[in-house]
Amino acid sequence: MKIPMSSPDLTSAEVEAVRGVLRTPHLSIGPRIVKFEEAFAAYIGAASAVAVSSGTAGLHLCVIAAGVEDGDLVLTSPLSFIASANVLLYERAVPIFVDVDPKTMTPDSTLVAEAVDDLSHGGKRADRWLPPELRDLGHAWDGPRLKAILVVHAFGQPADMDPLLGIARDRGLRVIEDACEAIGAQYKGRNVGNLGDAGVFAFYPNKQMTTGEGGMIVTDNADWAALCRSVRNQGRSDGSEWLRHDRLGYNYRLDEMSAALGLAQLDRIEDLLAKRDRVAGWYYERLQGFEGIEVLHTAPWTTRMSWFVYVIRLDPVIDRDAVRLSMEEKSVPTRVYFPPIHLQPYYAKRFGFHRGDFPATEKIGEAALALPFSGVMTEDEVDYVCKSLMEAIHESPALGRAGG
Numbered sequence: 001m002k003i004p005m006s007s008p009d010l011t012s013a014e015v016e017a018v019r020g021v022l023r024t025p026h027l028s029i030g031p032r033i034v035k036f037e038e039a040f041a042a043y044i045g046a047a048s049a050v051a052v053s054s055g056t057a058g059l060h061l062c063v064i065a066a067g068v069e070d071g072d073l074v075l076t077s078p079l080s081f082i083a084s085a086n087v088l089l090y091e092r093a094v095p096i097f098v099d100v101d102p103k104t105m106t107p108d109s110t111l112v113a114e115a116v117d118d119l120s121h122g123g124k125r126a127d128r129w130l131p132p133e134l135r136d137l138g139h140a141w142d143g144p145r146l147k148a149i150l151v152v153h154a155f156g157q158p159a160d161m162d163p164l165l166g167i168a169r170d171r172g173l174r175v176i177e178d179a180c181e182a183i184g185a186q187y188k189g190r191n192v193g194n195l196g197d198a199g200v201f202a203f204y205p206n207k208q209m210t211t212g213e214g215g216m217i218v219t220d221n222a223d224w225a226a227l228c229r230s231v232r233n234q235g236r237s238d239g240s241e242w243l244r245h246d247r248l249g250y251n252y253r254l255d256e257m258s259a260a261l262g263l264a265q266l267d268r269i270e271d272l273l274a275k276r277d278r279v280a281g282w283y284y285e286r287l288q289g290f291e292g293i294e295v296l297h298t299a300p301w302t303t304r305m306s307w308f309v310y311v312i313r314l315d316p317v318i319d320r321d322a323v324r325l326s327m328e329e330k331s332v333p334t335r336v337y338f339p340p341i342h343l344q345p346y347y348a349k350r351f352g353f354h355r356g357d358f359p360a361t362e363k364i365g366e367a368a369l370a371l372p373f374s375g376v377m378t379e380d381e382v383d384y385v386c387k388s389l390m391e392a393i394h395e396s397p398a399l400g401r402a403g404g
């Protein structure tokens with residue numbers, strides 16, 4: 001049995017939708033993008049949606065809309081895909097990483113409150129939160145430099161938003177939700193992406209729904225929506241001359257084929273999510289309680305999980321590399337989700353981060369293993385993956401030595 005790491009869930013409806021576009025002269029800036037945006041805003045329950053060429057582009061636009069500038073500080077999670085921190089660097093902002101809660105893998109709101117307090121206070125108290133390379137440089141890090149919190153809903157699990165929104169309200173901080181892994185996830189019955197100032201979703205082929213490449217910003221703030229539309233489209237303003245550019249912009253547009261594909265996928269979104277939920281259930285049945293394996297905890301505030309990848313954590317005595325190799329030999333691919341951002345070579349070098357800076361994130365990074373996952377997996381495939389995993393763990397010399 002050969003099992004892919006992920007697979008898109010496509011039907012003839014998607015094929016027909018894309019073909020339909022190819023019979024028209026409108027391959028970009030046509031009617032499908034408008035329909036896709038309207039349908040997506042309605043699905044999330046937001047006033048506006050702005051379609052973009054990727055989730056990364058969407059996050060970048062939100063950072064611009066939040067007014068983040070050179071030298072500003074933005075709090076975010078070191079346990080994420082690199083894009084959620086990179087978008088801060090695009091605007092020359094300073095990422096302030098705050099460690100995650102080890103159980104839910106989402107931001108630790110107690111630590112966030114502490115960081116915001118210290119950073120607003122300035123001086124030595126602020127120093128401990130700054131990247132090592134930026135400490136002791138004689139900066140007067142005053143309160144207003146702290147601009148926003150970029151919250152990551154990691155692995156489709158909502159972050160604990162109420163305390164984070166409270167902190168942001170008290171301090172006048174903007175809140176951007178990276179919901180790229182969490183379409184359809186609900187926090188205390190509310191859709192993620194619509195809880196802060198703006199939320200961003202991504203449609204890369206391994207996400208819950210896909211447009212090939214693509215992303216979507218949702219917001220209730222009309223000014224943010226207008227600014228994102230303008231910057232997405234080379235800095236043009238609504239209704240202005242085609243070759244008039246009011247601000248610095250980018251080409252972050254989504255094309256009509258992708259929008260048509262997105263509309264067809266969004267039509268089936270509840271089915272897509274239900275199928276993933278069923279596959280996650282098959283994994284849970286087989287792996288829950290198995291020695292050496294910890295499955296993802298559903299946080300008490302998570303009223304709906306949106307399964308993005310199926311991540312387990314291996315007991316530290318188990319040799320993860322050996323397990324991966326043994327599974328690979330049985331044609332079962334795995335991934336290490338996520339290596340901490342602060343230890344990525346570029347970040348370590350630029351900011352002086354070291355192992356030990358964010359212990360909970362690092363511990364997850366060392367133990368996490370993502371198993372093949374998609375809505376089109378069969379129960380037999382899940383069975384095969386779990387069997388190969390269990391065999392690999394039993395073969396693991398470390399677990400044997402530990403007497404397991």
Ligand SMILES: *Cc1c(COP(=O)(O)O)cnc(C)c1O
Nearest residue numbers: 054055056081083180181202204
């Ligand atoms: C996928 C993802 C992104 C970026 O999405 P792209 O569409 O690939 O640019 C951003 N943040 C997180 C957490 C993601 O998983």
